[in-house]
Amino acid sequence: xxxxxxxxxxxxxxxxxxxxxxxxxxxxxxxxxxxxxxxxxxxxxxxxxxxxxxxxxxxxxxxxxxxxxxxxxxxxxxxxxxxxxxxxxxxxxxxxxxxxxxxxxxxxxxxxxxxxxxxxxxxxxxxxxxx
Numbered sequence: 001x002x003x004x005x006x007x008x009x010x011x012x013x014x015x016x017x018x019x020x021x022x023x024x025x026x027x028x029x030x031x032x033x034x035x036x037x038x039x040x041x042x043x044x045x046x047x048x049x050x051x052x053x054x055x056x057x058x059x060x061x062x063x064x065x066x067x068x069x070x071x072x073x074x075x076x077x078x079x080x081x082x083x084x085x086x087x088x089x090x091x092x093x094x095x096x097x098x099x100x101x102x103x104x105x106x107x108x109x110x111x112x113x114x115x116x117x118x119x120x121x122x123x124x125x126x127x128x129x130x131x
Contacts, residue, residue, distance in 0.1 A: 021075035024068070025082055026092065028055070034098040041102070041111045048119040072127050079127075083120040086113050 001009075028051045036050055058064045072079060082089045090112060094100035102108050 017071075018075050018078070021071045022078050024071070025078055029082075029089070029092050030096075032093070032099070034096065034102060037093075037099055037102050037108075037111075040115075041107050044111075046118050046122075047115050048122045069127050072123075076127070079120070079123060083116045083123070086116050089116060 031054055032047065032050065037047075039045065040047060040050065052059070059068065082092065090103060093103060093112075103112055
């Protein structure tokens, strides 16, 4: 097997690994700034839209979109882990102390619960139903 084929195979193994999907979700969440959350709560914005705007330049590329969708379908359990159990997402977000303080309010918890439901619906539609 040629060197290039071996390199391509290693890259595909990485892209379609469970760790890739988990890290993609976690990097998306880590990319959220406390100011975004304050604005989202105050203006009733959806974090799904914030995250997808952040990655939109990549997701416009059909190849990248295919790879991300394929990997997310294969390891959908991580999407469900974070969006179907708000506590898991809260724990991830709360690693940032500033975000924890924001979420530890009535408005923050209500927003997070509402956002998980909305994000799950939108992500499900994007991953499973869109082309």
